[in-house]
Amino acid sequence: MSTPNRDNDGNPLIERYTPNERSNHWITAICFVLLAVSGLALFHPAMAWMAVFLGGGQWTRILHPFIGLVMFVSFALLVLRFWRHNLIEKGDKQWLKQIDDVVNNREEKLPPVGHYNAGQKLLFWVLILCMLGLLLSGVVLWRAYFSFYFPIEIVRLAGLLHAFCAFVIICSIIVHIYAGIWVKGSIGAMVRGTVSYGWARKHHPRWFAEVVRKTRD
Amino acid sequence: MALQSLDIRRMSATTVQEPVARTPVTGTVAKLIDVSKCIGCKACQTACMEWNDLRDEVGETSGIYDNPRDLTDQSWTVMRFSEVEKNDGNLEWLIRKDGCMHCDDPGCLKACPSPGAIVQYTNGIVDFHQENCIGCGYCVAGCPFDVPRISKKDDRAYKCTLCSDRVAVGQEPACVKTCPTGAIVFGTKEDMKVHASERIEDLKSRGYANAGLYDPAGVGGTHVMYVLHHADQPGLYHGLKKNPSISPVVGLWKGLTKPLALAGIAVTALAGFFHYTRVGPNEVSKEEEAEALHEADSIRESEK
Numbered sequence: 081m082s083t084p085n086r087d088n089d090g091n092p093l094i095e096r097y098t099p100n101e102r103s104n105h106w107i108t109a110i111c112f113v114l115l116a117v118s119g120l121a122l123f124h125p126a127m128a129w130m131a132v133f134l135g136g137g138q139w140t141r142i143l144h145p146f147i148g149l150v151m152f153v154s155f156a157l158l159v160l161r162f163w164r165h166n167l168i169e170k171g172d173k174q175w176l177k178q179i180d181d182v183v184n185n186r187e188e189k190l191p192p193v194g195h196y197n198a199g200q201k202l203l204f205w206v207l208i209l210c211m212l213g214l215l216l217s218g219v220v221l222w223r224a225y226f227s228f229y230f231p232i233e234i235v236r237l238a239g240l241l242h243a244f245c246a247f248v249i250i251c252s253i254i255v256h257i258y259a260g261i262w263v264k265g266s267i268g269a270m271v272r273g274t275v276s277y278g279w280a281r282k283h284h285p286r287w288f289a290e291v292v293r294k295t296r297d
Numbered sequence: 298m299a300l301q302s303l304d305i306r307r308m309s310a311t312t313v314q315e316p317v318a319r320t321p322v323t324g325t326v327a328k329l330i331d332v333s334k335c336i337g338c339k340a341c342q343t344a345c346m347e348w349n350d351l352r353d354e355v356g357e358t359s360g361i362y363d364n365p366r367d368l369t370d371q372s373w374t375v376m377r378f379s380e381v382e383k384n385d386g387n388l389e390w391l392i393r394k395d396g397c398m399h400c401d402d403p404g405c406l407k408a409c410p411s412p413g414a415i416v417q418y419t420n421g422i423v424d425f426h427q428e429n430c431i432g433c434g435y436c437v438a439g440c441p442f443d444v445p446r447i448s449k450k451d452d453r454a455y456k457c458t459l460c461s462d463r464v465a466v467g468q469e470p471a472c473v474k475t476c477p478t479g480a481i482v483f484g485t486k487e488d489m490k491v492h493a494s495e496r497i498e499d500l501k502s503r504g505y506a507n508a509g510l511y512d513p514a515g516v517g518g519t520h521v522m523y524v525l526h527h528a529d530q531p532g533l534y535h536g537l538k539k540n541p542s543i544s545p546v547v548g549l550w551k552g553l554t555k556p557l558a559l560a561g562i563a564v565t566a567l568a569g570f571f572h573y574t575r576v577g578p579n580e581v582s583k584e585e586e587a588e589a590l591h592e593a594d595s596i597r598e599s600e601k
Contacts, residue, residue, distance in 0.1 A: 091586065092593075122410040122433065124555045125310040137411050137431035138452070183572065185579045223434030223447060235438045236546040239408075243550055247558040251565045258569035263579045277593055278586030283579075292593045293600055 085274070093274035094291055102273055104157050111151035112253060118144045119246050145222045152215050159208060165195040166205070172198035187282060194286040199259070206252050213245035303465050307417040309409035325401075325421030327486035328459060328470060330394050331496055331524040332534065333505075334480035337362065337376055337392040341472035341481060345374050348460060348471035368395065370448035370455040374472060377535035393523065393534040394472070394481070397444045397457035399423045401517030404543040405454075407551050408439025414454075421486065421520040422461045427453040439551070441516060441541040459520065489522060496524045515542030 085093050097105070114133065118140045121130035134140045171191030175182070175198040181189045182199065196204070220230050220238035227235055260266045265279040280288040304319050346352065353371035356364070362378040374396035381389045403423045406415040414429040415436060425436075425445070432452030436445040445454045460470035468474070469483040482492060493510045500508035509528025512518045523537075531537040 092590070124559050125312045125410075125412060126559065128310055128410070128412050137429070141431040141433045141452075184576055187579070221434075223432065223437075224452065227434055227437070232438060232443065233544070233546070236544050236550070239435065239438055240546050240550040240554070243554060243558065247561060250562055254562065254565045254569065258566075258572070261578075262569075262573060265581060276581065276586060277589035278581040281589035281592060282581050282585055288589070288593075289596060292596045296597070 087274075087276065091276060093276060094280050094288075094295075095273055096269040096275050096280075097273045099273065101158075101161055102270055104154060104161065105270055108151055108154040108158055111147050111154060112249075114147050115144060115151060116246075116250055116253070118147075120250075123243060123246070142224075145218060148214065148218050152211055155207070155211050159204075162204065166201045168198075168201060169194060172201060175199070176202070192285040193283065194290075195284060197284070203252055203256055207249065210245045210249040210252070213241055214249065217242040217245065303418040303420065303422070303461060305416050306419045306421075307403075307406060308413050309406050309415040310412040320419055323485050323487075325419075325486045325520060326459075326464060326484065327421070327489040327519075328399075328473060328521045329482050329484075329489040329493055329524065330521065331480045331482070331493075332391065332393055333496070333500055333508075333524060333526050334478045335376075335392045335394065336478055336480075337378060337390075338477060339364075339376050340475045340477055341394055342372070342374055342376065344471040344475035345457075346372075348463070349373065349458070368444060368446055368456075370446045370450075373397070373455065373457040379533060379535050381533050391527075391534050393537065395535065397423065397459070397521065398442050398516070399457075399459055399520035400441070401519065402543065404439035404441050404516070404547060405436035405445055406439075407543060408435040408547055410435055418461065420464065422459045422464065423520075424458050424461050425454050425456060427451070427455070430454050439543065439547050441538065441543060486518075486520065486522075493522065493524050500524070500526055511537070513538070513541050515540050 085095070087093055117130045117133045120127040121133075121137075121140055122144070131137045131140045134143045171193070174191045175193065178190055179199075181187070182197075217238035219226050220235055221227060221242055230238070260270070263283060265275055269275045269279075277288070277292075280291065305315050306317075308315060351371045351373065353365055353369055356366060358364070359366060363375060365372050365375060368375050374394055377393045377395045379391040379393070381391055383389055399422055401421060403415070403417060405425075406417060406423060409415045410433060411429055411431045413426055414431065415423065415425055417423050430453040432447060432454070434447050434454070436454050437443075437447065445456050447454050460468070460472075463470060470481075473481045473483040482489065484492075490510065490512070497508045497510060505526040507529040508524070508526050511523035511525050511528060511531060523531075523534075525531060525534065525537075527533055531539050
């Protein structure tokens with residue numbers, strides 16, 4: 081079965097992500113990693129060696145924009161799947177105010193979280209802005225097909241905007257990846273699709289109650 | 298041009314100090330183009346084609362003398378013809394040989410992300426090494442003079458090399474060699490400035506009060522300089538920029554942003570590592586799992 085409803089010890093599990101959602105996420109993630117390393121290769125001389133990941137400088141220049149398009153489309157599908165869970169709710173502001181409790185593992189002091197916490201929602205919207213910025217500026221920078229349609233000042237601004245959005249998105253994704261490592265059980269949610277009852281109740285109590293009400297063990 | 302026996306002062310996408318033990322004691326070189334002596338014969342264009350083995354596609358005439366119409370990957374220099382009507386009703390035909398200015402502070406080199414694709418030799422010549430070029434076109438965005446062109450055939454950038462291969466063996470550039478009126482001369486930058494001042498004096502004595510040298514400071518000076526009869530209005534010469542400089546946007550993009558952003562990324566990653574080693578992971582205990590199962594049961598019970 082693709083999403084087992086029991087772990088090896090026989091404890092029940094809750095499905096958090098369907099196989100399609102997981103594949104969609106990982107296609108986006110793989111694209112992101114390739115884009116980040118190839119983009120950094122073009123960004124700073126200290127990272128120029130990273131051009132090897134796409135097969136050298138020329139291949140980096142050729143492939144980077146195409147992978148970017150795949151990532152944008154894949155991410156857009158993720159947005160369609162998840163936007164409902166990322167609408168800002170009442171407790172979100174309070175959650176962000178108590179960021180000190182968040183980073184010190186004092187979750188019991190936080191307002192009860194639904195499907196996503198305020199940090200995850202913030203990431204969601206920041207990613208949307210960055211992805212749009214990267215797509216628009218990326219098209220302008222795409223020398224082989226588009227750059228010559230734009231005045232030189234716009235191309236220069238696109239270079240700066242692309243670098244800025246890339247910086248924000250790379251830092252955001254580092255935080256995203258770290259959160260997955262830090263909050264144990266999160267990686268399983270996106271790899272196997274399931275979380276334990278305890279995980280759901282501890283990190284997303286309102287979602288836990290909702291799911292439990294709707295499903296049987 | 299391909300690698301050759303010239304010492305390198307600056308190299309694109311390289312952060313280390315280039316070897317500086319050998320620096321030319323006579324200073325850098327420069328090509329001086331005396332616009333007032335140019336007759337627009339285009340012999341320099343032909344010599345450039347011949348020496349560099351360039352053959353542009355035959356274009357179409359469009360009613361003006363500029364031919365080809367613009368710089369291309371096969372045309373590294375183009376005569377720009379400007380018809381200027383003077384206040385007294387007379388017409389002035391200003392002809393400027395356009396091409397790479399070989400800036401002392403080259404915007405193309407600053408923008409280039411590919412190590413060693415653009416170099417500046419110790420003699421001041423800025424050269425593209427196509428074997429290292431990746432075709433991204435950042436040099437186009439970096440150039441204040443709109444000079445580099447990307448070939449559609451090989452996706453690599455091309456421009457005037459100032460005949461670095463000829464200069465390397467003690468010869469002058471092909472355009473200089475062929476110019477029939479002596480409008481183009483070549484030598485050390487110092488000598489060219491002296492020569493220019495003599496020419497400017499002569500022009501002033503002939504009524505061109507604003508004659509002067511074009512060696513714009515905004516790009517650190519150039520290794521291709523013009524003697525202009527109207528140095529106060531360089532724009533007359535097919536829009537030659539008065540105060541060219543590397544765009545501040547490019548300066549920001551390729552300047553402080555680079556190390557700061559890299560440091561920001563590194564700090565973000567390190568922050569995660571230190572958080573993990575100081576605060577530790579957020580785990581669900583066995584008790585919490587049991588409580589959750591218990592609570593699930595009671596919720597389901599109450600739903601019945």
